[in-house]
Amino acid sequence: MTAAEGAERAPKIGTLVVDVRRNRVGEVMASAGGREWEASPCDVRPATASDELRVKVTEVNDRSRRERGMA
Known part of the structure; x- marks a missing residue:
């Protein structure tokens, strides 16, 4: 793949994507x-x-766990 082809396939900054190798969701930075x-x-x-x-x-659950730990 050439650099130009790779740039065409790259998602735009700010797009929410799934990294299929790591099964992680993230925003393109x-x-x-x-x-x-x-x-x-x-x-x-x-x-x-x-x-x-x-x-x-996941974010709500993490926040809830932190709040319970502080109480």
Whole structure:
């Protein structure tokens, strides 16, 4: 694959995607390099509504656990 072909396949910054190799949902932050993790454009797919809901439920559960730990 050429660099131009890779750029065409890369999702746009801000897009919610699923890294199929790691089964992780994340927002595209940059097209090269990343703070959280890096994934090749061929290893990501657009996130579905179900994927987005999974992230939100995880965040709510994490927040609840932290709050109970502080009480």
